[in-house]
C-alpha cells in the first residue's frame with residue numbers, strides 16, 4: 157500500500173533530535189512563551205529575511221490575528237479566492253468582515269488577478285491571497301491593484317512554506333504572511349502551531365498582545381485579546397525541522413518532476429513556470445473522471461486525497477455569508493481535482509510506480 161501521507165515515516169529522520177528536545181523541555185520545566193518560541197520566531201523571520209515574526213496557536217488564528225491587527229470595521233469587505241480551504245473564509249467571518257469570493261485562474265488554481273478589480277467596492281479593505289497547493293499567486297499585478305486601491309494584503313501561506321514568486325518568498329509580499337504548521341504542512345509541527353510574519357514594528361507589537369490576552373505586561377491588558385500562543389514544545393520541535401525545510405521542498409519538487417515527466421496528457425498537471433518555485437504542498441491533477449480514477453488507484457493500493465471535495469459555495473456553514481453561490485471555475489476544480497502521493501516520506505521509486513499505474517487508467 158502506498159499511503160497518501162505518513163507522518164510517522166516523515167518525522168522519522170528527526171526522531172532522535174525530537175526526543176532530545178522533549179527531554180530538555182522536561183528538565184527546563186518552562187512550558188509557555190519561553191526561549192524556544194522566541195528563538196523560533198527569530199529563525200523563521202530570518203529564513204524570510206524579515207524582522208518580525210509572532211508565533212501563534214494555529215493557521216486559522218494566524219489569519220484572524222492578522223486581520224484583527226488591521227482594525228477594520230464590521231461589514232468591511234475582504235477579497236478571497238473562491239476555491240480556498242474554508243479556514244481563510246472563516247477567519248474573515250470571525251472578524252465580522254464580509255468575504256467576497258473571486259474565482260481562480262484554472263491554470264494556476266490561484267486567485268485570478270484579472271478578476272479582482274470587478275470585485276472591489278467602496279467597502280473593500282483587503283485582499284487575502286492564498287498560495288494554494290504550494291504555488292505562489294501572481295503577486296506583481298495583485299500588489300499593484302492593492303496599491304492603487306489602498307488595500308491591505310494578507311497572505312495565507314499555510315501551503316507555501318518556502319515557495320517563491322520571481323525569487324521572493326511567500327509571506328513577504330503583503331502586510332502579513334500567515335502560516336500554519338499543522339503536522340501535514342511542508343513545515344509541520346507535532347501538533348497545532350502557526351505564525352504571522354509582518355512588516356511593521358507596530359503590527360508586531362499588536363500581534364504579540366493579541367495572542368496573549370491583549371497583554372503587553374503581565375496582568376495589564378491593553379486590547380481585547382485571545383489566547384493563541386505558539387506552544388513552547390511545538391516551537392522547540394519546529395526549530396529542529398526548519399533547517400530541513402528546503403530539503404523537504406526539494407524532495408517534493410523532485411517527486412513532482414517525475415509526475416510531470418511520466419504522466420500522459422490525459423491528466424492536467426501543474427504547469428511549470430520559471431517565475432514560480434512551487435513547493436508542491438499538494439500535487440494535484442485534474443481528470444474528468446476523478447472519482448473513477450480514485451477508485452482505480454485504490455484498487456492498485458495507492459491512496460489519494462481530494463483537496464477539496466466540497467467547494468466553499470456549497471458549504472452549509474457559509475450559506476448565510478456569501479454574496480452569491482455561482483462560482484463555475486471553482487466548482488469545476490472541486491469536481492475534477494485529485495491529489496497524488498507526493499510527500500517527504502515517499503521515494504522516487506514509489507512515485508514512478510504511481511505514475512505508471514495512472515498511465516494504465518483508461519476511462
Ligand SMILES: *Cc1c(COP(=O)(O)O)cnc(C)c1O
Pocket residue numbers: 214215216217240241243244286312314315336337338348349350
Ligand atoms: C491548513 C490551512 C489553514 C489552517 O491552518 P490550521 O493550522 O489548521 O488552522 C489555513 N489555510 C489553508 C490554505 C490551509 O491549508
